[in-house]
Amino acid sequence: MDLDDILPKTPGDPLTLLVKQDLDPLSVEELHGRIAVLEAEIARAKSKIERAVNHRASADALFKR
Numbered sequence: 001m002d003l004d005d006i007l008p009k010t011p012g013d014p015l016t017l018l019v020k021q022d023l024d025p026l027s028v029e030e031l032h033g034r035i036a037v038l039e040a041e042i043a044r045a046k047s048k049i050e051r052a053v054n055h056r057a058s059a060d061a062l063f064k065r
Contacts, residue, residue: 010016023031 026034
């Protein structure tokens with residue numbers, strides 16, 4: 001899968017800018033910090049997905065789909 005297929009098409013989108021950022025000037029410590037921040041964002045996104053799925057399941061159960 002190509003990154004262009006999954007990234008938003010707007011050029012100023014923060015995610016697009018993030019993945020295109022040059023990592024060469026960053027130190028090892030800065031890279032570790034970047035990874036920690038990205039892992040926290042992944043956990044936040046996964047939590048949101050879980051809440052959405054649970055909400056949908058609750059609604060389906062309520063209306064007995």
